[in-house]
Amino acid sequence: MNQDYDLHLEEAKGKIEESSDLEALKKVEVELLGKQSLTAQAKGSLGELEPEERRELGLVLNETRTKLEEMLEARKNKLDSEIRGEQLENERLDLTEFDQGHRLGHRHVVTQTWERLEDLFIGMGYTVSEGPEIEDEWHNFGALNFPLGHPARDMYDTLYVEYGDPMSTLLRTHTSPVQIRVMEEEDPPIYSIMPGRVFRSDTADSTHMPVFHQIEALVVDKGITFGDLAGTIETFTSAYFGKDFESRLRPSYFPFTEPSAEFDIRHSGGKWLELGGCGMVHPEVLKAGGLDPEEWQGFAFGFGLDRLALMRHEIDDLRELFRNDYRFLAQF
Ligand code: PHE
Numbered sequence: 008m009n010q011d012y013d014l015h016l017e018e019a020k021g022k023i024e025e026s027s028d029l030e031a032l033k034k035v036e037v038e039l040l041g042k043q044s045l046t047a048q049a050k051g052s053l054g055e056l057e058p059e060e061r062r063e064l065g066l067v068l069n070e071t072r073t074k075l076e077e078m079l080e081a082r083k084n085k086l087d088s089e090i091r092g093e094q095l096e097n098e099r100l101d102l103t104e105f106d107q108g109h110r111l112g113h114r115h116v117v118t119q120t121w122e123r124l125e126d127l128f129i130g131m132g133y134t135v136s137e138g139p140e141i142e143d144e145w146h147n148f149g150a151l152n153f154p155l156g157h158p159a160r161d162m163y164d165t166l167y168v169e170y171g172d173p174m175s176t177l178l179r180t181h182t183s184p185v186q187i188r189v190m191e192e193e194d195p196p197i198y199s200i201m202p203g204r205v206f207r208s209d210t211a212d213s214t215h216m217p218v219f220h221q222i223e224a225l226v227v228d229k230g231i232t233f234g235d236l237a238g239t240i241e242t243f244t245s246a247y248f249g250k251d252f253e254s255r256l257r258p259s260y261f262p263f264t265e266p267s268a269e270f271d272i273r274h275s276g277g278k279w280l281e282l283g284g285c286g287m288v289h290p291e292v293l294k295a296g297g298l299d300p301e302e303w304q305g306f307a308f309g310f311g312l313d314r315l316a317l318m319r320h321e322i323d324d325l326r327e328l329f330r331n332d333y334r335f336l337a338q339f
Contacts, residue, residue, distance in 0.1 A: 012071045015045055019075055023082045029090075032082055039075050046072050116339040117220060117328060120316040121202050124222055127246055128200045131239075133224070136201045138185035141168055144175050146184035150295035151263040159262045164208035166217075178206035182223035182309055183263060186288075189225055190296025195303050196228040202312060213324040214280070220312035227288065227298065227305035233266070236285055236306035240270060244282075248319055251275045259284060263292045264307060272318060280318060283310030 019039050026032040038044060046068050053061050053068075114122070125135055138146075153160050163180035170176040185201035193199075201223040209215045226235070237256065244254055252274055259269040264286025271279040285308030290300035313325055320339055322328070327335055 009067055012046075012067055016071060016074055020078060023078050026082060026086075029083065029086050032079065032086060036079050039079070040072065046075070115328075115336065116316050116320065117313055119339065120312050120319070121220065121222070124243070124247065124312070124315070125200065125202065127243055128224070131198075131242070133198045133200050136185055136189050136199045137203060138179070138182070138188045138201065140179055140204055140206070141170075142177055142179040142184050144177060146187050147177055147179050147181075150187040150292065151183055152289050152291040152295070153262045157262065159260075166206050166208050179203075180207050181205055182221040183307070185223055186225045186263075186292070186307055187296050190227070190293070190298060195298065195305075196226075197305070198226050198228075200224045211326055213326065214314070216313065216325055216329065219325075221283070221309050222312050222315075223307065223309045225288070225305060225307045227293070227303050229303065231287075231304040231306055233287060233306070236287065236308070239306075240285065240308060244272060247315065248272070252318070255279070256285075259286075261286055263289050265289045270308070270310070274318065274321065280314060282314055282318075283308060285309070 019035075022035045022038070023032070026035050039046075041047065049064065050068055053065060056064065113119075129135065147165075148157075148160055149155070165180050166178045167174050168176040168178065182201050182203045182205060185203065189197060189199050189201070203221065203223075204218060205221050206218055209217050211217060224239070226239070240256075241254065244252065252272055254270060254272045256268040256270055259267045261267040261284050264284070267284060267286035269284050270282050272282050273279045286306065288305035288307050293300040293303055293305065313328055316322070316328065317325055
């Protein structure tokens with residue numbers, strides 16, 4: 008009798024192993040454990056047996072069914088993991104596709120400009136300083152020789168922050184307040200650049216953005232002249248732009264420099280683009296920074312970083328820089 012069931016198990020094992028998917032396995036399970044199965048039938052007829060035989064066969068049947076269940080379970084697990092493996096294989100992403108030259112990420116063109124200029128000035132012996140984007144009225148205007156109510160304050164469409172007294176706190180409209188912060192913290196001689204983000208309530212167009220970037224420079228030393236200023240600007244713009252660019256200085260006005268000039272640049276005979284302002288540091292500004300104007304002189308300039316990038320790469324619309332279109336940014 009035992010041998011019959013051994014044989015049954017042997018056959019069942021073959022059928023289970025041959026089931027190549029879960030559906031086939033389910034059928035085999037019904038055949039081996041369902042109502043019509045050999046063991047179920049035999050159980051049904053146990054009542055006809057003598058008690059001794061009944062117990063013996065009962066044990067054999069239970070054992071057999073347990074083994075059948077185990078074999079079915081093992082096969083089911085195996086099929087399950089095969090299916091999962093296949094799914095994983097199908098859903099796998101081929102990441103090597105992205106590892107091709109220009110598809111590697113890189114810094115934004117404005118960041119590249121920022122870092123390139125920092126390198127250039129560090130090479131000329133300058134340090135790099137930073138100041139806060141939310142400024143007080145004193146650093147952004149007062150210390151820069153814009154008295155309260157001075158009409159020159161209207162040169163900037165200032166965004167004020169609701170903090171403290173009305174109009175006492177603002178988003179800095181230029182990087183020039185960092186000049187004051189540097190003078191407050193460091194003793195001359197000062198050779199420093201101050202790149203940063205600035206804000207004006209401007210409508211975006213091809214040459215303006217309400218949020219943009221400037222790079223400020225401040226030099227304070229003995230015997231500094233306008234010639235040093237012009238030479239420094241010439242040196243860094245030709246190092247940054249190369250030979251095809253021309254530049255010009257135009258007389259201008261800023262309360263914090265005297266004399267003042269504006270700096271324009273153009274590419275091989277094209278349209279002039281204003282890059283920024285410059286001038287000799289006004290004596291009142293040196294005083295506001297805690298320095299004696301009889302002893303120290305200096306120059307300063309502040310240029311639009313974004314416009315520098317625009318000119319260098321011959322991009323004709325500033326807004327393109329900030330649309331975050333990968334196809335555009337990937338070119339630089
Ligand atoms: N801060 C001025 C501006 O944003 C530029 C400037 C900087 C002019 C330094 C002179 C000296 O317009």
